[in-house]
Amino acid sequence: METTLRGHAHTYGKNVDTDVIIPGKYCNIVDQAELGKHAMEGIDPEFSARVKSGDIIVADSNFGCGSSREVAPIAIKGAGVSAVIAKSFARIFYRNAINIGLPILECPEAVDAIAAGDEIEIDPAAGAIRNISKGTNYKAAEFPPFMRSLIEAGGLIPYVERRLAEGR
Amino acid sequence: MGMTLTEKILARHAGLDRVEPGQIINAKVDLVLANELSAAVAINVMRSMKGAKRVFDRSKIALVEDHFVPAKDAQSAKLARQMKEFAAEQEIEHFFDVGRGGIEHVVLPEEGLVAPGELIVGGDSHTCTYGALGAFATGMGSTDIAAAFVLGEVWLRVPSTIKVLYDGALQEGVYAKDLMLATVGKLGIDGATYRAIEYHGSTIDALSITGRLTMANMAIEAGAKNGIFHADGKTLAFVRERTERPFVVERADADAAYERIVAIDVAALEPQIACPHTPDNVHPISQVTRDSIRLDQVFIGSCTNGYIDDLRIAAKILHGKKIASSLRVIVNPGSQKVWMQAADEGILKTLASAGCVVNTPGCGACFGGHMGTLGDGERCLSTTNRNYVGRMGSPKAEVYLASPATCAASALTGQITDPRVAELASAHS
Numbered sequence: 001m002e003t004t005l006r007g008h009a010h011t012y013g014k015n016v017d018t019d020v021i022i023p024g025k026y027c028n029i030v031d032q033a034e035l036g037k038h039a040m041e042g043i044d045p046e047f048s049a050r051v052k053s054g055d056i057i058v059a060d061s062n063f064g065c066g067s068s069r070e071v072a073p074i075a076i077k078g079a080g081v082s083a084v085i086a087k088s089f090a091r092i093f094y095r096n097a098i099n100i101g102l103p104i105l106e107c108p109e110a111v112d113a114i115a116a117g118d119e120i121e122i123d124p125a126a127g128a129i130r131n132i133s134k135g136t137n138y139k140a141a142e143f144p145p146f147m148r149s150l151i152e153a154g155g156l157i158p159y160v161e162r163r164l165a166e167g168r
Numbered sequence: 169m170g171m172t173l174t175e176k177i178l179a180r181h182a183g184l185d186r187v188e189p190g191q192i193i194n195a196k197v198d199l200v201l202a203n204e205l206s207a208a209v210a211i212n213v214m215r216s217m218k219g220a221k222r223v224f225d226r227s228k229i230a231l232v233e234d235h236f237v238p239a240k241d242a243q244s245a246k247l248a249r250q251m252k253e254f255a256a257e258q259e260i261e262h263f264f265d266v267g268r269g270g271i272e273h274v275v276l277p278e279e280g281l282v283a284p285g286e287l288i289v290g291g292d293s294h295t296c297t298y299g300a301l302g303a304f305a306t307g308m309g310s311t312d313i314a315a316a317f318v319l320g321e322v323w324l325r326v327p328s329t330i331k332v333l334y335d336g337a338l339q340e341g342v343y344a345k346d347l348m349l350a351t352v353g354k355l356g357i358d359g360a361t362y363r364a365i366e367y368h369g370s371t372i373d374a375l376s377i378t379g380r381l382t383m384a385n386m387a388i389e390a391g392a393k394n395g396i397f398h399a400d401g402k403t404l405a406f407v408r409e410r411t412e413r414p415f416v417v418e419r420a421d422a423d424a425a426y427e428r429i430v431a432i433d434v435a436a437l438e439p440q441i442a443c444p445h446t447p448d449n450v451h452p453i454s455q456v457t458r459d460s461i462r463l464d465q466v467f468i469g470s471c472t473n474g475y476i477d478d479l480r481i482a483a484k485i486l487h488g489k490k491i492a493s494s495l496r497v498i499v500n501p502g503s504q505k506v507w508m509q510a511a512d513e514g515i516l517k518t519l520a521s522a523g524c525v526v527n528t529p530g531c532g533a534c535f536g537g538h539m540g541t542l543g544d545g546e547r548c549l550s551t552t553n554r555n556y557v558g559r560m561g562s563p564k565a566e567v568y569l570a571s572p573a574t575c576a577a578s579a580l581t582g583q584i585t586d587p588r589v590a591e592l593a594s595a596h597s
Binding site for chain 1 (some may be wrong): 192206208209210212213217218219220229235236241243244247290291292293295307308309310311312314315318319357358361362367388391393420429446504535536537538540556557558561563
């Protein structure tokens with residue numbers, strides 16, 4: 001499991017879609033770092049120049065709506081972002097983020113209270129979010145038990161490997 | 169309490185008597201789909217999985233080259249080649265190379281790879297298209313697809329179902345696309361997130377299979393996990409013509425529990441337009457045409473509206489006429505078979521004579537890949553499914569979504585135009 005994550009917030013509105021997270025023309029890129037150079041380019045062209053390793057994306061509802069491209073969370077991770085906090089996530093993005101190991105947290109209260117540039121600390125395992133700049137604490141929604149076991153097992157890949165070892 | 173159509177299909181594939189919304193199940197899949205982009209990542213993931221040597225069933229995987237085809241650059245060619253080599257190594261039965269398939273969601277129903285009651289997952293968000301034939305179908309990312317390649321199973325959270333009712337006859341000039349744009353407008357782009365949409369009503373019963381494909385295709389635009397129609401005589405005729413494989417037709421129980429029921433007023437429905445920059449920013453055309461909205465490009469095609477019926481509608485409106493000199497029109501038949509059918513019917517010549525460029529089947533223009541990318545400040549009216557910022561190219565471009573009829577009518581005038589006027593004109597000519 002990840003230990004504590006710490007970085008500054010980059011804030012966005014609702015319905016941040018996969019086309020702005022990683023525009024279609026870059027979808028034939030496979031390398032994570034290369035994808036990271038174009039993360040959020042459609043909505044925030046300066047993002048990759050501004051983002052620092054460990055920084056956190058904070059967004060309103062329905063983050064990651066649109067396409068099933070797994071390169072969307074991969075690009076965010078490639079840019080050095082350590083976690084995404086949103087009021088809610090679109091379904092396919094939610095699965096993809098868990099599958100590739102990008103920590104995501106649902107917490108409307110934290111989203112409303114965090115301003116761009118705030119320093120944030122997250123304990124993903126506990127769902128704890130701390131706004132260091134403002135001295136406030138929040139608790140993210142818990143994952144359903146199945147998701148939790150998947151995350152604790154290290155993601156979908158180890159889960160599949162175990163199933164294969166057991167002869168399906 | 170009974171089950172919805174989606175719950176019935178999920179229960180049977182999970183080997184359970186019943187399932188309930190929110191329940192997590194392991195379900196067997198009947199088909200797993202990937203294209204050269206989603207397959208590229210999925211293949212790498214599969215190769216990294218210990219013990220994963222072979223796919224679960226080489227007859228239950230479909231691989232379609234369609235996103236950057238013909239390859240737009242060396243990197244795209246590399247991804248296509250990687251998928252082709254994987255298909256050969258794994259002896260995948262349903263591999264569609266350039267020129268032998270087309271857009272995945274047009275190809276799979278056309279080739280008889282989708283039947284009622286089946287469960288299909290695909291590495292593309294518009295996999296939900298297959299709900300048109302009464303299948304449960306949903307899009308996933310590449311790691312999930314890699315898991316499905318080797319296990320032949322996926323984990324799913326059973327969605328609650330929204331029932332959408334459509335009753336009455338469509339006005340002249342109003343099509344399935346308009347019904348679905350109105351639906352996305354009403355539900356909102358996250359109005360059906362984590363939910364199933366079940367389409368009902370006399371309007372739906374009267375709709376062609378291609379119209380249903382158009383509607384199921386855009387279920388994801390309301391955030392839905394899947395969109396599904398009950399199989400009827402038309403469905404069975406369509407599927408039986410294409411496969412002899414046995415399948416089980418499921419029906420929702422009369423006492424199924426729906427999260428909510430939404431009705432669309434069909435009789436009063438005008439052609440609809442989704443304005444920039446979200447697919448739920450939908451307005452009736454009479455409101456949109458109050459301003460003159462000049463266009464730089466019209467696009468007709470895609471997995472939403474690249475079917476032969478769509479091209480027939482466009483050709484009828486454009487027959488013997490010329491598109492406005494101020495714009496370009498790109499037509500993209502959905503598959504090689506649609507392309508050939510359109511050639512046989514003289515449609516391609518009609519469109520080309522009007523000044524349209526007719527492309528080879530593919531996804532390129534729709535997602536800003538290639539073959540029709542928009543530049544800064546350009547405006548496009550398109551039959552595709554998404555109009556997010558930068559969707560078709562420049563983040564400074566604008567995309568409006570509409571039916572093939574509205575697109576063809578607008579191609580003649582150079583601005584967004586009500587097709588009911590153009591259709592009237594062509595009926596009298």
